[in-house]
Amino acid sequence: MRMTELLSRADFRAALEDAIKGREAKNASFSKAWADGELQRHHFARWAENHYHYVGPFADYLGYIYGNTPDEYTGAKDFLLQNMYEEELADIRHTDLLIRFAEACGTTKERVENPDNANAVTRGLQAWCYATSMREHFAVATAALVVGLESQVPSIYKKQIVPLRETYGFSEDEIEFFELHITSDEVHGERGFQIVLDHADTPALQQRCLQFVRWGAEMRFAYTKALYDTYVAPDLVTAA
DSSP: OOTTSOOOHHHHHHHHHHHHTTOOGGGSHHHHHHHTTOOOHHHHHHHHHHHHHHHTTHHHHHHHHHHTSOTTOHHHHHHHHHHHHHHHTSSSOHHHHHHHHHHHTTOOHHHHHOGGGSOHHHHHHHHHHHHHHHHSOHHHHHIIIIIIIGGGHHHHHHHHHHHHHHTSOOOTTTTHHHHHHHHHHHHHHHHHHHHHHHHOOSHHHHHHHHHHHHHHHHHHHHHHHHHIIIIIHHHHHHHO
16 A cells, blocks of 8 residues: 555555554553552652643643634544643643652652652653644644543543552542543543544545654553653662
């Protein structure tokens, strides 16, 4: 098959899913240590301090994509607005839930919100999200941020929420952030897939979407691995 051919909807969907395979953040070292019960509360505090600077601006990223989406594509624009609403205005702001978890881990709202406490890879991921949402075709940016990044969340958190309860001893109130995203991001991810399938309607756009899904998955994997390398691995050396 030549790269210049337009993929069928089914083949394009399969290619998008394949672009994430082998790069899933749930398989990165920090995720594995989390799921295996090997972390301590201060490691979760460092995760929260970083994660805030990746997901905190998510409504901003979506806002840029919204601004780049032509008015006639009302379904795509409605989805982006709904996603922004859920992040910022629904029952409770998602970042407030993240800060609640962070405080249960022993850090503070002030530390979480301070970008000095995010590592360089986290800042790189945030910058990539901003650049992609501002500069790319709305279907490509949706592929990157919603398919490549957000659609992975349920598979990550489903592995992590059980040990949060059973191994690490967090209360249901403290881990509401994870419970919420298992359900909401399953819906968001599927809607994102549909927008990409509907609007990446040339071979070049399809290939650009696939490239950005791969890059998005690689970015999230690198971000998750860097958390282990920066905060967990030094503790293991000290303990040895």
